[in-house]
Amino acid sequence: QDVSAVIKAGIAYDSFKYVKNNGDETTVDIFGQSAIYEKAVERIVKLAEYDVIHAHDWLTCRAAIRAKQLTGLPLIIHIHALESDRAGKPFSGNPLVREIEEQGLLIADKIIAVSELTKQSIIREYRIPETKIEVIHNTFAQNELIQKSGENAYQYIEQLKKHGYRVVASIGRLTMQKGLSNLLQAFQLVVSHSPKTLLLIVGSGELYNELITLSAELGISKNVIFTDFQRGKNYRDAFSVADLFVMPSISEPFGLTPLEAIGYGTPALISKQAGVSEVIKSTLKVDFWDISEMANKIISSLCNQPLLDELYVNAVKEFDTLSWDNAAAKLTDIYNSYQEEVLV
Numbered sequence: 001q002d003v004s005a006v007i008k009a010g011i012a013y014d015s016f017k018y019v020k021n022n023g024d025e026t027t028v029d030i031f032g033q034s035a036i037y038e039k040a041v042e043r044i045v046k047l048a049e050y051d052v053i054h055a056h057d058w059l060t061c062r063a064a065i066r067a068k069q070l071t072g073l074p075l076i077i078h079i080h081a082l083e084s085d086r087a088g089k090p091f092s093g094n095p096l097v098r099e100i101e102e103q104g105l106l107i108a109d110k111i112i113a114v115s116e117l118t119k120q121s122i123i124r125e126y127r128i129p130e131t132k133i134e135v136i137h138n139t140f141a142q143n144e145l146i147q148k149s150g151e152n153a154y155q156y157i158e159q160l161k162k163h164g165y166r167v168v169a170s171i172g173r174l175t176m177q178k179g180l181s182n183l184l185q186a187f188q189l190v191v192s193h194s195p196k197t198l199l200l201i202v203g204s205g206e207l208y209n210e211l212i213t214l215s216a217e218l219g220i221s222k223n224v225i226f227t228d229f230q231r232g233k234n235y236r237d238a239f240s241v242a243d244l245f246v247m248p249s250i251s252e253p254f255g256l257t258p259l260e261a262i263g264y265g266t267p268a269l270i271s272k273q274a275g276v277s278e279v280i281k282s283t284l285k286v287d288f289w290d291i292s293e294m295a296n297k298i299i300s301s302l303c304n305q306p307l308l309d310e311l312y313v314n315a316v317k318e319f320d321t322l323s324w325d326n327a328a329a330k331l332t333d334i335y336n337s338y339q340e341e342v343l344v
Contacts, residue, residue: 034060042070055076056078056080058101061077061100061103065104065107068107077105079113079114084121110133114253115253117275136327137278138276139324139327165197166196168197168243169200171260174204175205175206178247178250179249179288180248187218188218190299191220194302197298198225202230203228203230212226243308244266248271254276258270262280268284269286270284271285272285282315282317282318283315284301
């Protein structure tokens with residue numbers, strides 16, 4: 001297959017239609033795309049001289065391993081999420097993905113994890129030595145935030161807030177990993193205690209219809225608003241219209257959305273299974289499976305505005321200390337360590 005082929009249109013979640021240079025069309029799944037990328041990298045490594053190979057997650061592992069075979073250079077694998085994270089516990093995920101993931105981690109000279117939580121998952125899942133793994137946290141800096149402008153996009157919710165409604169928002173992919181079915185069950189308890197509470201769910205994913213059905217079965221559909229996928233102002237304003245942001249993930253290697261919530265003026269409740277808690281301490285925390293406690297913390301915080309205000313003020317102080325410069329400096333040190341080894 002021609003590695004210079006381009007994507008014409010998506011036909012399935014993990015399949016794409018490619019058009020070759022001669023006009024022929026072919027359908028390639030996500031593993032096929034990885035193989036095409038590997039072939040492209042074979043050509044790229046011959047074009048110049050390099051110092052290190054830096055790959056990200058399983059999709060680039062095969063290409064990275066091939067580059068290491070051809071060049072003998074040090075290989076760094078940067079793990080943003082494991083297959084077990086994406087599958088959601090207790091499922092282990094796609095066995096072929098796990099095999100590729102394991103090969104990359106075993107062959108890598110150094111592994112970078114986006115959190116201590118992810119580092120421990122790598123050790124647990126693949127028995128990788130702890131000394132081989134370095135933690136470099138993700139971040140979301142203030143200068144990446146786009147300033148709010150004009151009226152909030154969710155004016156109908158703003159009007160309801162004027163009549164005493166409180167708003168909880170959850171923003172992200174609608175997948176098993178994100179734990180939204182647990183949130184809906186917790187929200188049933190919230191609504192039974194505080195009927196004037198709304199849940200705003202922003203995002204798309206394979207569980208979209210299932211979650212809508214579940215909200216109806218739980219009898220809370222009039223309190224739950226599904227917006228589907230949003231971007232731009234509609235995405236940003238969903239954070240700021242909320243009184244509390246909730247990320248109930250079953251497994252979240254890091255989780256940037258609580259940082260966005262804080263940046264746009266809203267305190268957060270996150271699962272204890274989220275790596276972001278390592279850099280932001282001033283959030284409410286709950287085990288993803290503890291539906292009763294999740295409901296209790298939502299209810300008690302929405303009834304206690306001084307608590308929400310205190311959480312937010314302290315979270316902003318922590319948020320202001322975050323910087324991509326710190327992450328870049330740590331990564332540069334790792335790169336330089338391999339150059340020093342060569343010089344020695």
